Amino acid sequence: MSNSIITKLKSLVGDVHVIDNPAEMSNFLKGNGKPLAVVFPGNTAEVSGIMKFANEVDLKVSVAGALVDTEALDGGIALVMSRMNKVLEIDHENLVVVVEPGLLHKDLMAKVSEAGLNFPPEPYDVNTGSIGGCFAIGDSDSKSYQYGPTRTYLLGFEMVLPTGEILNIGNKCIKNVSGYDFIHFAVGSKGVFGIFTKLLVKLLPPAAAKKAVVANFESIHQAAGTFATFLKRNIHPTRLNLLSAPIAKEISDSQGHLALVDLEGFVESSKNMANEIAAVFTLAGGTNVKIIDDAQEYENLWKGWLALRAKLNNSEVLDFSVGPMKMPQALKSLEGVIGDLGSFSGILVEGLVGGVRLVLPNLTERDLEVLATKVNNVAMSFGGGVNGLLGHQLRCQSANDSDMWEETTGLLAEIRRQFDPKGVLNPGVKL
Secondary structure (H helix, E strand, O other): OOOHHHHHHHHHHOOOHOOOOOOHHHHHOOOOOOEEEEEEEOHHHHHHHHHHHHHHHHHOEEEEEOOEEOOOOOOOEEEEEOOOOOOEEEEEOOOOOOOOOOOOOHHHHHHHOOOOEOOOOOOOOOOOEHHHHEEEEEEEOOOOHHOOHHHHHHHEEEOOOOOEEEEEEEEEOOOEEEEEEHHHHHHHOOOOOOOOEEEEEEEEOOOOOOEEEEEEOOOHHHHHHHHHHHOOOOOOOEEEEEEOOOHHHHOOOOOOEEEEHHHHHHHHHHHHHHHHHHHHHHOOOOOOEEEEHHHHHHHHHHHHHHHHHHHHHOOEEEEEEEEEHHHHHHHHHHHHHOOHHOOOOOEEEEEOOOOEEEEOOOOHHHHHHHHHHHHHHHHHHHHHHOHHHHHHHHHHHHHOHHHHHHHHHHHHHHHHHHHOOOOOOOOOOOO
């Protein structure tokens, strides 16, 4: 059976675009699953043909731009979209770019920058993250306060559904939805509703000025207090991030906890805001306070940030959110759960969006459950919670409402079945 599957796949995409040698396949896979082959489709028709075949023979398919997660993919195929990596159009007048999903996120950022435009969302993984993956994951990031969440940058798409049909939806207009908004419903679905084959992506004009302000602090609480001061004064930069000392070492030689502020905007207002931020940092006890004006130094700083973010996205972490003004109090309460914040294995704060990422030490499954419950209780006490479906599960548990949890998971499973009756697409993804 496996030989006939390989033969069919080669007939769909060409012999050279199917790899079934385990040593070669490993370059495109992560996880412990053992798929039959890695397949590289080159166009929408090939993706459609693969999915129709997968339904005929009940073949599991997992998809990624460059590196496929093999969970639950034993005996299935890994679909790598890297051949579909073209910029099909840059529409300067309408501020839209049309791209294929396998284009690397960093390459799109470079191409639109060359064209004098801007695509603000941060890459999920600076080396392997693709534009298809960007919208399939759909995370908000530390620039979302100024620029809006990732989903707002998708105006439409072409998608191959799990059954092989091709769906076209959306256009270049900002107002292009009446009734159910399936465009943004698909964002963050992690590819369970279909495979993006073309994306219409909104762009913005570039910022007139880019600056950064950095400072070191002996105490995380000191730094978090300055963040609250900025918000009280209506100082809203582009990014307002804080790294605890253990992970700050990844991007800085300075000692202590590292505050990173990004300013993308107009020339004079950015200059004035940078001076005010530096003054607040200094008055609050910050050291090595520096305003970064040099373009190359600025780029290097945020490249380091993106590399660290990518590393943490592939590490064992626990994310929670609270209102930005609640951050200082939430961090003080968190200390009652994990002990001294400065001694913990790693803490990342995205101050403008109220996000906290805990880099976890090696924990047993039971210890992780206990920690997640305690962290969620802290976050809920400040109007937030642990992120994602885990957070919803913990809220249901805190309310002792098992019916709500069963109804939520049942609804998600039913919606998924409507798109993928045989359950062939991205079997390792759990919503």
